[in-house]
Amino acid sequence: MGEFLEFRDVAKAFGPIQAVDGVSLEIKKGEFFSLLGPSGCGKTTMLRLAAGFETPDRGRVFLDGADITGLPPNRRRVNTIFQSYALFPHLSVWDNIAFGLEVAKRPKAEIRREVEAMLRLIQMEDQAGKKPGQLSGGQKQRVAVARALVNKPQVLLLDEPLAALDLKLRQRMLIELDMIHDEVGITFLYVTHDQGEAMSLSDRIAVMDQGRIEQIGTPAEIYEAPRTSFVAAFIGDTNFLESEVADGLDGEYCRLRISGFPDVVAYNDKGIRPGHPVFLSVRPEKIRISRDRPLPDTRINVAPAKVEDVIYLGPTTKYWVRAGGQRVLVLRQHFRFFLDEKPIRWKDDVWIWWHGDDGFMLEGFRKGDEKLVASPPQKVGEE
Amino acid sequence: MKKKIQEAALTIPSFVWLLLFFLVPTLLVFVLAFRPPDPYGGIGPGWTTATIRDLARHPYWVIAWRTLWASAVTTAICLALALPSGYAVARASPRRRNLLLMMVIVPFWTSFLIRVFAWRSLLHPEGPVKKILVLLGLASPQTPLLYNNAAVILVMTYTFLPFAILPIYAAAEKFDFRLVEAARDLGARPLQAFRKVFLPGVRQGVVTAVLIVLIPALGSYVIPDLVGGPSSEMLGNKIAQRVFVDRNLPHASALSVVLILAVLAPLLAVLFRQRKKEKPEIILEEGG
Ligand SMILES: Nc1ncnc2c1ncn2[C@@H]1O[C@H](COP(=O)(O)OP(=O)(O)O)[C@@H](O)[C@H]1O
Ligand SMILES: [Mg+2]
Numbered sequence: 275m276g277e278f279l280e281f282r283d284v285a286k287a288f289g290p291i292q293a294v295d296g297v298s299l300e301i302k303k304g305e306f307f308s309l310l311g312p313s314g315c316g317k318t319t320m321l322r323l324a325a326g327f328e329t330p331d332r333g334r335v336f337l338d339g340a341d342i343t344g345l346p347p348n349r350r351r352v353n354t355i356f357q358s359y360a361l362f363p364h365l366s367v368w369d370n371i372a373f374g375l376e377v378a379k380r381p382k383a384e385i386r387r388e389v390e391a392m393l394r395l396i397q398m399e400d401q402a403g404k405k406p407g408q409l410s411g412g413q414k415q416r417v418a419v420a421r422a423l424v425n426k427p428q429v430l431l432l433d434e435p436l437a438a439l440d441l442k443l444r445q446r447m448l449i450e451l452d453m454i455h456d457e458v459g460i461t462f463l464y465v466t467h468d469q470g471e472a473m474s475l476s477d478r479i480a481v482m483d484q485g486r487i488e489q490i491g492t493p494a495e496i497y498e499a500p501r502t503s504f505v506a507a508f509i510g511d512t513n514f515l516e517s518e519v520a521d522g523l524d525g526e527y528c529r530l531r532i533s534g535f536p537d538v539v540a541y542n543d544k545g546i547r548p549g550h551p552v553f554l555s556v557r558p559e560k561i562r563i564s565r566d567r568p569l570p571d572t573r574i575n576v577a578p579a580k581v582e583d584v585i586y587l588g589p590t591t592k593y594w595v596r597a598g599g600q601r602v603l604v605l606r607q608h609f610r611f612f613l614d615e616k617p618i619r620w621k622d623d624v625w626i627w628w629h630g631d632d633g634f635m636l637e638g639f640r641k642g643d644e645k646l647v648a649s650p651p652q653k654v655g656e657e
Numbered sequence: 658m659k660k661k662i663q664e665a666a667l668t669i670p671s672f673v674w675l676l677l678f679f680l681v682p683t684l685l686v687f688v689l690a691f692r693p694p695d696p697y698g699g700i701g702p703g704w705t706t707a708t709i710r711d712l713a714r715h716p717y718w719v720i721a722w723r724t725l726w727a728s729a730v731t732t733a734i735c736l737a738l739a740l741p742s743g744y745a746v747a748r749a750s751p752r753r754r755n756l757l758l759m760m761v762i763v764p765f766w767t768s769f770l771i772r773v774f775a776w777r778s779l780l781h782p783e784g785p786v787k788k789i790l791v792l793l794g795l796a797s798p799q800t801p802l803l804y805n806n807a808a809v810i811l812v813m814t815y816t817f818l819p820f821a822i823l824p825i826y827a828a829a830e831k832f833d834f835r836l837v838e839a840a841r842d843l844g845a846r847p848l849q850a851f852r853k854v855f856l857p858g859v860r861q862g863v864v865t866a867v868l869i870v871l872i873p874a875l876g877s878y879v880i881p882d883l884v885g886g887p888s889s890e891m892l893g894n895k896i897a898q899r900v901f902v903d904r905n906l907p908h909a910s911a912l913s914v915v916l917i918l919a920v921l922a923p924l925l926a927v928l929f930r931q932r933k934k935e936k937p938e939i940i941l942e943e944g945g
Contacts, residue, residue, distance in 0.1 A: 327838055347841040360839035364857040374843035377853075425843065 277336075278303040278461055279324065279352075279429050284333035285485075286319055293319040295485035296333070301429075301463060306455050308464045308472040311482035312508065317465040318357070320482075321431045324463060325354045338428060348377075352429040353422035357437060359414045361406035367417050368393075368402040374425040392420040395454070412443045419454065429461045436471060448474060469509050473497070481505045488638075502638035506555040507646035513561070513602050514644055515554040515633075519546050527573075527630055530554060534599025538575045539630035546635060553639040558605040560632035563593055563618060567625050576627040584620055593618065597626060683917065689910035698904030708911045717895070717912070724891040725919075727806060727881075728874035731813040735821040735870045736863065738814075743825030743862070744855065748834065758826070761819045769816065773883050776812045777803065780884065804886035812880050817873065821866040828862025829855075864927060872920050892916050 277300035286294040293316045301307045309317045322328040323335060326347035334343045342350055353374070361370050371392050375385045393399045396416040406414060415435060422430055435451070436444045452475055455462050466472050472479050473493040481488045481496060481504070489496060489505045500506035503514060517530040520537065528542040530552065538554065546552050562568070568576060579597035593604040604626055608617075618624055690709060693701035746757045764772060779786050780802040790796035802808060836858065840850035856863070878893030885891075892912060899909035 325842055327841075347838070348844045348846055352842075354839070354842045356835060356839060358833075358835060360833070360835045362836060362839070362854060362857075364860075373840070373845075373853075377840075377844045377849060421843065 277301065278305075278338055279463065280336040281320070281323070282334045282336065284320075284323060284330045284335065286316075286323060286328055286330050292485050294323065294330070297482075297485070297487055298333075299480060299487065299490070301461060302477075304459050304461055306452075306462045306464065306475055306477045308466060308476040308479045309482055310466060310469060310472040310479050310509075313467055315482045316485040317467070317482060318433055319485075321354065321433050321463065321465055324429065325352055325431055326350050351425075351427050352431055353425050353427040354431040355415075355418045355422050355433065355435045357433040357435070359406075359418040359438075361414055361417055361421070363406050366403050366405055367398065367409070370406065370417055371420045371424055373421060378425075388424050392424045395423075395457070396420045411439050412447060415439065415447060416450070419451075423454070423458060423460070427460060429463055432462060432464045434466050434468075435464075436466075436468075444471075451475065473509075481508060483508070500555060500634060501636065503553060503555065503636050503640055503643040504638075504646070506634065506636060507643045511558050511603060511605070512555045513558060513600075514636075514639075515556065515600060516551070517554050518551050519548045521548050530635075532598075532600070535597060536575070536577050538633065539573060540633045540635055541631050542635060544635055544637060553636045555634045555636055556602075556628055556632060558592070558603040559590075561602065561604045561626050561628045563595070563604045563606055563624050563626050565618065565622065565624055568627050573630045574627050575630060575633070576625060579624050579626050581618060581620055581622045581624055584618070593624075595624060595626060602626060686910045686913050686917070689907050690914045692907050694905045694907045698906070700906060708907045709914075711908075712911055712915065717892075720890055720892055720895055721915075723806075723889070724875060724877075724893075727810055727813070727889075727891065728871055728877070731810050731817060731874045732821075732867055732871045734810070734814045735818050736866060738818060739821035739825045739866055740856075740859075740863075742822050743829045743859070744851070746822070746826050747829035747832065761822050761826075764819065770879065772816070773812060773880060776808075776815070777884055780808055780811075803884055804889075806885070806889045809877075809881045809885040809889045809891075812884050813874055813877060816880065817870040820869045820873075824865035824869065825859055825862040828859035828865075832858045868924060868927065872924070875916065875920055 279301040281297050281299040284294055284297050285292070295316070297316075297320065299320075309320055311317055319328060323330055326342070326345055326349075330343065334341055336342065337350065337352065362373065365373070368389060371389045372385050375388060380388075389402075390399070393402055396419060398413060398416060398420075401409070401413065406417070409417065415438075418435070432451075436447050439447060448471060455475075464472070464475060476493055478490060478492055479496050480490045483504050489501045491499075496505060497509055500509065500512075506512045506514075515530075515532050515535070515538070517532040517538065519542070520529040520531040522528045522542070523539065526542055526545075527539055528546070528548075530538045530540050532538060532554075540554055563579075568574065570576070577597040579595035579602065581593055581595050582601070583592075583594040585592040585594075590605050590607050593606065595602050595604060689700065691704050691706060693703060693705045693707070695701040742761075746754055746761075749757055778784055781787065782801070782803070784802075787796065787800075787802050790800075790802075791798055796802070832855065836854045837850045840854045841847070845853060876893050877891050878897055881889050881891045881894055882897075885894075892915075896909045896912045896916070899905050899912060
């Protein structure tokens with residue numbers, strides 16, 4: 275099965291703003307694909323290009339092998355769930371869902387059957403007569419889903435459909451969306467700035483920034499093997515260590531030199547030559563922290579550190595520690611009744627260590643991306 | 658309670674204004690319709706229903722019918738022009754929007770009477786419009802552009818169009834145009850989206866536009882007088898004739914009463930329907 279919805283080198287500018295800047299993307303049939311990125315990175319514009327509300331300045335859009343770049347929205351077999359839902363306020367729930375079928379002049383009996391099936395799917399059979407103004411946020415969202423799905427689109431486009439809902443409802447709708455995707459088997463193109471949503475729903479994710487795609491991959495690939503500092507910092511937390519490749523080791527490992535820090539072993543899958551500067555990304559939960567020095571191992575990186583801040587988060591605790599010239603964030607799950615040692619506190623001397631495979635050498639690094647990481651508390655705990 | 662009194666106090670000036678300059682004259686007209694005329698243009702003693710009953714014997718039906726359809730046609734044309742205009746203005750960028758609104762309002766800077774006279778010279782047999790039409794072969798030199806029903810409807814449309822555009826624009830400005838995109842997304846062609854989503858969305862503006870055009874159109878007097886011919890007289894002209902030529906105030910009043918009732922009936926019908934529609938929705942919202 276090849277690509278189903280394809281963007282080929284698509285660009286779109288609004289005046290001086292380059293909203294989408296040469297994006298190529300291939301989405302497979304039946305896939306749940308997410309566009310993930312910060313606000314203003316061009317996600318909505320990508321959806322509008324797919325829906326036909328915008329025409330690209332450059333590049334083509336293909337659907338099921340056909341070039342749809344010039345087709346108006348009503349002639350594309352894609353449907354959109356708008357960020358604001360955009361339900362028709364003058365029509366009842368029933369008429370909202372029937373809208374697409376009625377415009378398509380389908381037989382009355384068929385319309386009735388299809389709308390009723392949709393109402394069952396969204397469990398709102400008893401609300402069919404209500405107007406959108408009388409519905410709750412979650413109900414509106416479900417009607418928007420039904421109104422789009424009833425047309426059996428080839429691709430369903432969803433623009434931050436959960437952004438307007440509160441946390442609990444969002445979690446429930448997340449599960450519902452997932453179930454609906456499994457049930458109807460339609461290709462979903464899902465736009466969100468929420469990494470949690472993208473991670474939990476998607477088969478694959480494209481991380482976008484400033485109109486470009488930074489990385490495409492499964493949620494695990496994106497999280498575990500970020501290619502750029504932006505991806506590493508935007509998806510979850512991370513530590514960036516500015517370093518230089520010192521020498522190669524056996525196999526694909528190499529030694530990195532970091533100023534004010536012991537040398538570090540890292541997996542050099544990108545084959546970066548000695549002498550080159552490189553940024554290492556280490557996720558805070560991959561770093562271990564303890565009072566006792568771990569047993570030495572050739573693949574383990576160890577550094578002494580001093581705790582500068584402790585932030586209790588419930589399931590986990592965040593430790594900001596200073597190791598040499600570096601501030602490092604460590605995330606640790608605690609087991610209240612399986613304490614291996616007495617709790618680590620502010621100003622304690624500790625050891626931190628991580629396995630060489632858990633550090634990622636980044637291909638691209640932009641200085642500003644460090645700011646995306648929850649910034650360390652400055653000057654706290656320093657007399 | 659105190660707040661209510663204060664609020665009521667605020668409405669007193671406008672209430673007094675309406676009472677003095679709208680209600681009292683209207684009532685006066687109603688009263689006069691039931692008084693006999695005297696031969697000198699004044700009011701005779703006593704009361705009578707003869708004037709009202711006499712109306713039916715005059716050949717007013719033709720004129721009433723013409724008044725009605727000329728006003729209806731004017732309203733329809735105004736709506737047909739105002740809907741796309743209101744849509745376009747609301748969708749324009751803020752800067753262009755102000756410019757366009759300005760263009761709608763600018764005619765009001767010139768006296769209405771002068772503008773009607775301007776049309777007279779425009780449509781004059783020797784006037785520029787006629788010359789251009791003849792030059793383009795769209796009209797023969799004999800085609801009259803002035804002093805007929807078409808001229809009356811043209812100038813009425815010109816006069817009332819801004820009054821139709823403004824309420825529709827006001828409604829369109831509040832309209833969420835993403836709904837049009839949603840309709841297009843669901844397969845509606847541009848015109849279908851306009852009809853099925855935009856039109857219901859600006860319904861209130863359309864109702865206002867119809868009332869605001871139809872009612873003054875029904876009472877037109879200057880326009881048919883100046884650009885209409887003998888066979889394009891409207892009720893307004895007849896009323897004026899009864900006052901100025903026949904000097905028969907009761908007769909003029911009786912005609913006015915008929916016109917007022919004709920105008921009031923659809924207005925009340927619309928208002929009543931809106932009331933009825935609003936109430937159940939409020940109850941539902943409280944229940945749900
Ligand atoms: N119609 C438009 N006119 C002008 N600028 C726009 C328009 N639509 C989007 N933009 C700009 O393009 C950029 C990308 O916008 P958008 O695709 O909506 O981002 P996202 O959905 O990721 O938040 C933003 O800087 C936004 O301001
Ligand atoms: Mg957006």
